[in-house]
Amino acid sequence: MNDDTPSVPTHRTDALTIAFGLLVAAIFTGALVGSWSMARSAALMPMAIAILGIGLCVVGALRAVLLHGKPIKESKAIDIDEVTNILPHRAARYAAWMGSYIAGLWLVGLPVATIAFTIMFLRIERRASPLVMAIVTGITMGAALLLGQLLNIRWPAGILFS
Amino acid sequence: MIGVLVAIALGPVPGVGGLVGLTLLLPFTFGLDPAAGLAMLIGVSAVNNTSDTFPAILLGVPGSSGSQATILDGYPMARRGEAARALSASFFASMIGGLIGAIALTVVLPIARPLVLAFGTPELLTISFIGLGTIGLLSGKRPLLGLIGAALGLLLGTVGQAPVAPVSRFSFGFDYLFDGIPLVVLAMGLFALPEMVDILARGGSIANTNTKIGSGWIDGLKDNIRHRWLVVRHSLMGVVIGAIPGLGSSMSDWLNYGYVVQAAKDKSQFGKGDVRGIIAPESANNAKEGGALIPTLLFGIPGGAGMAIILAAMVVHGVQPGPRLLESDMSLVFVLIWSLALANILATAICLVLSRPIARLTLIPFNLAFPVIFFLVVLGSYQATRHIGDLVALLVIGVFGWIMKRVGMARPPLLIGFILAPLIERDLWITTSRYGFEWLFRPGVIILAGIVLLFVALHYRHHLIRAFAK
Numbered sequence: 233m234n235d236d237t238p239s240v241p242t243h244r245t246d247a248l249t250i251a252f253g254l255l256v257a258a259i260f261t262g263a264l265v266g267s268w269s270m271a272r273s274a275a276l277m278p279m280a281i282a283i284l285g286i287g288l289c290v291v292g293a294l295r296a297v298l299l300h301g302k303p304i305k306e307s308k309a310i311d312i313d314e315v316t317n318i319l320p321h322r323a324a325r326y327a328a329w330m331g332s333y334i335a336g337l338w339l340v341g342l343p344v345a346t347i348a349f350t351i352m353f354l355r356i357e358r359r360a361s362p363l364v365m366a367i368v369t370g371i372t373m374g375a376a377l378l379l380g381q382l383l384n385i386r387w388p389a390g391i392l393f394s
Numbered sequence: 395m396i397g398v399l400v401a402i403a404l405g406p407v408p409g410v411g412g413l414v415g416l417t418l419l420l421p422f423t424f425g426l427d428p429a430a431g432l433a434m435l436i437g438v439s440a441v442n443n444t445s446d447t448f449p450a451i452l453l454g455v456p457g458s459s460g461s462q463a464t465i466l467d468g469y470p471m472a473r474r475g476e477a478a479r480a481l482s483a484s485f486f487a488s489m490i491g492g493l494i495g496a497i498a499l500t501v502v503l504p505i506a507r508p509l510v511l512a513f514g515t516p517e518l519l520t521i522s523f524i525g526l527g528t529i530g531l532l533s534g535k536r537p538l539l540g541l542i543g544a545a546l547g548l549l550l551g552t553v554g555q556a557p558v559a560p561v562s563r564f565s566f567g568f569d570y571l572f573d574g575i576p577l578v579v580l581a582m583g584l585f586a587l588p589e590m591v592d593i594l595a596r597g598g599s600i601a602n603t604n605t606k607i608g609s610g611w612i613d614g615l616k617d618n619i620r621h622r623w624l625v626v627r628h629s630l631m632g633v634v635i636g637a638i639p640g641l642g643s644s645m646s647d648w649l650n651y652g653y654v655v656q657a658a659k660d661k662s663q664f665g666k667g668d669v670r671g672i673i674a675p676e677s678a679n680n681a682k683e684g685g686a687l688i689p690t691l692l693f694g695i696p697g698g699a700g701m702a703i704i705l706a707a708m709v710v711h712g713v714q715p716g717p718r719l720l721e722s723d724m725s726l727v728f729v730l731i732w733s734l735a736l737a738n739i740l741a742t743a744i745c746l747v748l749s750r751p752i753a754r755l756t757l758i759p760f761n762l763a764f765p766v767i768f769f770l771v772v773l774g775s776y777q778a779t780r781h782i783g784d785l786v787a788l789l790v791i792g793v794f795g796w797i798m799k800r801v802g803m804a805r806p807p808l809l810i811g812f813i814l815a816p817l818i819e820r821d822l823w824i825t826t827s828r829y830g831f832e833w834l835f836r837p838g839v840i841i842l843a844g845i846v847l848l849f850v851a852l853h854y855r856h857h858l859i860r861a862f863a864k
Contacts, residue, residue: 249801256542263549266564274556277819278549278563285545292538314470314665315802316588322595323796330587330768330792334785337772350765357594358761372766379773388782 248320253292260285329353341390342380346372399744416703428711429726433733435707436687439700440734441741443679444488448745451480451672452755454589455771456581461679462644462809463651465585467664467671474667481749482614483669484676485742487625490618491677492738494629495636495684496731502633502688503727504720513638516833519821520842521638522814525649527846529807532652534665539803547808550575551815558823570783575791577644578778580812583791584798584805586771591796593760611746617669624670625677628654632678636685644813648806650678684734691715691727 264282267275329349336345350369354360360368380387416438423431443461450461451468464484471480526544533540553564554574565571618625628650635646654674655664664671690701693715708715713726720727755763775788798805825833833839 248797252797252801252803256546259546260549263564270556270563271559271561273823274559274561274563277556277815277822278552281545281548281552281815285542285549288538288542288545292542295538314799316592316796316799318592318595318800320800323591323800326591326594327587327789327793327796330591331789333768334772334789337785338782346765346769353765354762357764358759360762364762368762368765372769375766376769376773383777385773385777385780387776 253289257286257289257293260289329357337390338388339390339392341393342376342387343373344390346376416700420703420707423707423711428708428713429729431711432704432707432713432726433729435704436730436733437737439704440492440680440683440737441488442700443676443683444485444492444738444741444745447481447484447488447672447676448752449770451484452477452752453586453767455586455767456578461647461675462581462585463647463675463806464672466651466806467666467668469589470665470667471669471672476613476667478611478749479613479617480667480669480672481752482611482746483617484614484672485745485749486615486618487673487677488680489738489742490625491629491632492680492683493735494626494677495633495681496735496738497684498630498633498681499684499687499734500728500731502637503691512838514836514838515821515824516829516836517838517842518638519818519825519833520839521645521649522817522821524842524846525645525652525810525814526818527652529810532648532655532804532806532810534802534804536802536804539801540807543798543803543805544807544811547811547813548815548818549811550580550808551812552819557816557820568783570779570781570787573779574816575787575812576775576778576784577813579775579784579787580791581809582771582775583788584795584809587788587792588796588799590760590764590768590771591792592799594764597761598759611749614669618673621670621673624654624673628674628678629681632681633685635678636682637688638685644809645817646678646682647675648810648813650675680738687730687734691719691730 260282263278264286267278267282270278333345333349336349339345340348347369350372351365354365354368358364379385416435419434419438423434426434446456446461447464447468449455450464451472454465454469454472456462456465468480468484471477529540529544533543551574553571555562555572562572631650631653632646635649651671651674654670655661658664658668658670686701690705705715713719713723772785772788775784778784795805798808829836
């Protein structure tokens with residue numbers, strides 16, 4: 233491809249990107265404000281990084297405004313990291329499963345949370361048979377008990393039970 | 395043998411690395427004679443970086459800090475049905491790297507003293523800045539987003555106790571954050587959770603195709619033969635990085651990955667499943683263990699946390715590390731070197747046998763295996779500090795990592811920034827306090843900077859020649 237050939241925009245300008253950009257800028261701004269009250273020697277590094285981060289966010293915002301609606305040249309660089317095209321609401325569903333397991337661990341402890349999570353996930357997401365659910369639950373609990381014993385891990389007892 | 399088996403058993407459990415294996419086996423060495431006890435620990439230390447590639451390649455989950463970069467090309471290979479090839483390429487590279495590490499240890503040990511002593515904090519700082527230089531390479535098509543990610547990583551790396559003053563930064567009153575965010579939690583959150591969410595949302599199994607998944611192990615060997623100089627080059631880089639105390643597995647991983655991308659003529663397949671992206675970091679990681687033994691045996695300075703445990707075992711057994719060890723107990727030194735070499739060969743053989751059946755895991759429908767895999771990720775993260783904060787941080791970072799993946803912000807720069815932040819802050823403070831600006835003129839710094847400039851000039855030589863011709 234010729235260097236000057238315009239191609240499809242590589243920057244997504246959807247609401248998620250804008251919200252994420254604002255969040256990142258807010259993190260850098262918060263860090264800058266927070267480091268203001270620290271001892272000078274401790275504040276130097278975060279302050280410098282925050283200023284750098286805010287500067288980069290400003291450059292990014294200006295670039296987005298100036299290039300808005302214009303075709304962007306496809307970069308010759310390679311994408312080492314994958315860019316996903318899964319829609320956020322689909323991802324949120326599975327993130328909610330993960331969050332519910334962690335919340336379960338915190339609330340009711342490892343055994344109850346693991347058994348309940350495994351059975352519910354397999355039933356709802358896979359429509360698994362009772363035999364499959366029993367086998368996977370057994371493997372998960374077996375791994376939990378074996379590794380927990382081996383590594384001497386004390387799982388949270390669950391705030392509802394402690 | 396016991397050490398190798400323990401390391402192979404623990405390596406595939408994400409986040410539960412060789413350090414746990416060393417800690418588990420340490421008490422058992424007290425009843426053995428020094429040679430057998432230390433050989434067992436060397437066995438664990440040497441091969442953890444071999445077996446930790448199973449989750450990295452098959453699940454996209456870093457098995458340990460030494461397999462973070464392996465995900466970038468190993469996991470895409472697994473997804474297109476080349477898991478066995480990726481695994482065997484990794485195992486052979488690890489074995490050769492480990493053997494080169496053992497040979498380098500034998501050759502360099504008697505003459506390494508001035509070399510290791512030449513590395514002060516200014517040189518370490520220079521290496522950290524070189525590490526920052528890899529960010530540009532790993533930012534992909536959106537370099538500005540990559541830089542913002544790296545700045546975020548650097549900022550996250552400053553969370554917790556400041557290394558230069560008694561101040562806890564950005565902990566917001568949470569005792570969990572007083573010691574900062576654990577690396578394993580950040581790596582799991584950034585890479586493992588977004589990957590799992592995507593596979594679940596996409597449906598099916600990890601491997602996308604119906605390719606014969608367990609039949610590529612000869613290809614992995616051929617890949618190593620084809621890229622033999624790459625294996626040698628990165629093994630030697632691994633030895634040097636290992637010999638410098640404090641740099642660690644993550645640094646070795648990313649420096650080597652960054653360099654192999656930088657030096658490659660055809661970069662088009664990196665990140666999509668280029669076997670060179672597996673061979674380079676894996677050979678370096680195993681060779682690093684040989685390098686890490688140099689300061690451990692020569693000065694009693696551990697090259698990393700694992701070497702600190704081996705050092706503790708040496709002290710318990712009455713073995714005094716230092717230059718005198720080379721004169722008084724050379725036979726023990728050779729036992730350790732042989733253990734290192736044999737452990738690598740043994741681990742490769744065992745992992746190769748296991749790779750074929752284990753690679754078949756990528757064909758299992760992911761929503762069936764998810765509860766087990768997610769539990770292992772939770773366990774690996776919880777193992778970091780054993781605080782519920784580990785799991786909350788895992789989830790928050792996971793969501794953040796997925797959004798990064800969605801908006802096209804490369805995740806490796808964030809991780810590299812996070813790894814480098816404490817090193818840069820500590821070394822910059824010590825360097826400027828001790829040397830002022832004179833550190834810029836130290837021979838070691840000039841040589842390192844010169845090497846980097848040379849590589850950059852070689853890489854851009856065509857552009858430079860064209861510019862001068864004009």
